[in-house]
Amino acid sequence: MHFLVTTIIFTHRITGNDFKIYYYADKQTGTKLYFSRNETKEIKFIKNKIENNSWFVDIGSNIGVHSLRFAKIYNQSKIYSIEPTNYSFNKMMKNLQLNYEIKNVLPFQYFLTDKNFIICWVWINIKF
Numbered sequence: 299m300h301f302l303v304t305t306i307i308f309t310h311r312i313t314g315n316d317f318k319i320y321y322y323a324d325k326q327t328g329t330k331l332y333f334s335r336n337e338t339k340e341i342k343f344i345k346n347k348i349e350n351n352s353w354f355v356d357i358g359s360n361i362g363v364h365s366l367r368f369a370k371i372y373n374q375s376k377i378y379s380i381e382p383t384n385y386s387f388n389k390m391m392k393n394l395q396l397n398y399e400i401k402n403v404l405p406f407q408y409f410l411t412d413k414n415f416i417i418c419w420v421w422i423n424i425k426f
Contacts, residue, residue: 355378359390387407
């Protein structure tokens with residue numbers, strides 16, 4: 299079994315604040331996955347609570363869509379983008395490089411929890 303994954307560079311437009319994002323799927327799947335989810339309540343809540351010189355912490359930032367979105371809207375704020383997995387963190391880093399003009403996103407590869415324990419990562423590479 300083989301999967302073909304196409305990388306598409308897409309410019310996402312938000313009220314005059316554009317940013318580029320790598321899709322790691324076809325355009326239809328990528329658009330549904332990253333931009334068609336109904337998160338309007340959450341985004342509206344954030345827009346109403348954050349000022350343009352605040353700190354914003356994006357925990358579980360995945361490939362950085364929300365970090366990039368809010369970095370463009372709140373260009374005087376610091377966006378702390380935290381993603382624990384190698385796969386998503388590396389994709390987020392590529393998206394930050396693609397948007398090199400955005401300087402207010404600070405990426406961190408951390409696993410956050412309220413528990414006190416040591417985490418061991420085991421990566422299994424399965425080929426079909």
